[in-house]
Amino acid sequence: MKYTIPNDNLQKHECPLAVIKCVDFRFRTSDQEFVEKGLGYTDFDLFSWPGAAKEVLKLNGFKTSLVEKIVTVSRGLHGVKKLLLLWHWDCGGYGGSHAFASQQAEEQQYTKDLQAVRDILAKELPDDLEIVLAYSKIVPQGLEYLVLE
Ligand SMILES: [Zn+2]
Known part of the structure; x- marks a missing residue:
């Protein structure tokens, strides 16, 4: 089988x-x-990785590899100026939404972990690489994305 797609x-x-x-x-x-x-x-x-970059908090080889690839590939080859850390609601990496006592507790955990991962990565990434934090939340209309300040 062959499948061809135009690519600009x-x-x-x-x-x-x-x-x-x-x-x-x-x-x-x-x-x-x-x-x-x-x-x-x-x-x-x-x-893309299970739990996004949550595993960075373990300060293990994942963090080392992620930093290296961001620096050599995304920054070095592609010249990226920003890094977006994107978490999502009901993430299996946290045991799903039912692992939290409330929606507020889930949001607080994501916010806390996003900031902690940013702080760890910021120490090892170039100073002028901006790190943006966001997560999605389930609402009646579908998904709501929130960008942290
Ligand atoms: Zn997930």
């Missing part, structure tokens, strides 16, 4: 943003739409 991006060398998000298939198309239409980036490097 192959001559490009740079992109402004790298994103790290969870592998969870339920959020893939919405996350993409948020980055493209919500934040306005059509070109971005994508790192």
